[in-house]
Amino acid sequence: MKKASWLFKRLDLSLRTEVIINISLLMLAAILLIGFTTTKTNEKNILQEKTKNAEAIVQDIQTFFEFVFRDRKGLTLNHPIIKEEIQDFINIYNKERNFYNLIITDSDGKVIASNKQQWVDRNFKPLLLERSMKSNTREIELEKGNGLWIPEYRKLTISSPLWIQKxxxxxxxxxxxxxxxxxxxxxYQRMFLTLIILDSIVLIVFGSFLLSRVLVKPVKELVSLTKKISEGNLNQTIEVHSNNEIGQLISSFNRMIEQLREKQEKIEKHLESLELANKKLKETQEELIRSEKLASIGRFAAGVAHEVGNPLGSILGYTSLLASEGVDKETGKDYLKRIEKEIERINRIVRELLNYARPTKFEIKEVEVNQIIENTLSLLSYQKSFKNIETRLEFQPHLPPIQGDESQLSQVFMNIILNAVDAMPQGGTLRIKTEECIVGNGFSTKFSEGDRLVRIKFSDTGIGIKQEDLKKIFDPFFTTKDPDKGTGLGLSVSLRIVESLGGEIKVESEPGKGSTFEVYFPVSQ
Incomplete structure (x- = not known):
């Protein structure tokens, strides 16, 4: 059936033609099967009839033998009188039956009588007759050739031993x-072929008419309507003309259109409300990120002020010296160069702070993780609490880029680094390591085996996190710090940013020994 369907598709036949061809093929197969079975049955019956006739002839010859030797117990088959009577019987029998060969031999294989005189008194013992006389049973053999529909039967050979007084x-x-x-x-074959031709003509003529009225026309209407539905037109239906399966199908189709129309209206209204809610949610999320960013700025603003205050003090001192009398020209130039150097230092600090704090439009592109971490550390280096921290960087050279937004990634790294600094109030070591890795067996992440990832590992030697708090550190507003040191939104916002970029954050911590944050991002393709 698969081949047939492929053929019909290639021929681009109509539904009516395809149904008629399929039914015709099924009917043809059924008629051929019935015809083949009937032919074989007829063939078997005729063969059985022929076999019974042959056995009856053998029985007639055996009866004749018993009659001939009834009062002649001393005579044998080779006696002239016996041979003559047997030959006369065969001649008469052959005229009625028209045998190919009818041969009677004695026990030694000498021909006693035959329908062909040239065989008489000759030694002739074919294999079938020899086998029959040895086994003392009748043997039957059919000679036939190969035929297209039925075998080509040529002749039937039967052999049997003859008895006289057992x-x-x-x-x-x-x-x-x-x-x-x-x-x-x-x-019978000719009659059967004629029947096939007549049945095919009747089926095609009347079947085409009936199928067109009962099946094809309603199906065409359904096809036409489905095309209109695929184009978005849900305002049309089909008129039902009957209560049969086709009529029920059309009724169900009409009900489906009505339900689709109602659901489409509901979906459109729901989509409008979802778009509005999504817009508000996005605005809220962006505002939350900005709020957390401003909170981060406030946390290290004091450190920045201290860094700006030192060069300002130097500038004030140099300007006082310049204003005093007795400063020669060369010394004045030296003071001015020092003032310019301190101003450049202040300008660099303020510019880095403004670049971080300035609202930016998020843009997803290929970014270098190592460079973003270096820029973030440069900005944090002005923090007073950062002075007692030893920073160890282990960056993989030629690290593959990832897809992300520089501002958002900087905010994630700053939140994690600031938390690590807060966990080491007496100073300690912050180790940051970047490397490429491939997901393998036992790699507990949401990624698939074989994926290429960039891993950023932040390890500190701080106070660590309690086991009962580990599951809650990414919850909004959860914090163990004083109110003036944190809002509890830093890690929650960081997790949302990382997951929005297709990444993942993992945390390990042991109280008294420190914490390790691992951030994973897929490599940019």
């Missing part, structure tokens, strides 16, 4: 023509 004295071999059987089978 003693085997010879044998008989009979070859019967099967031409009349072949004629009967061929006539």
């Amino acid at each position: 003693k085997m004295v010879g044998g008989v071999l009979i070859e019967l023509p099967l031409s009349d059987m072949m004629r009967r089978l061929i006539e």
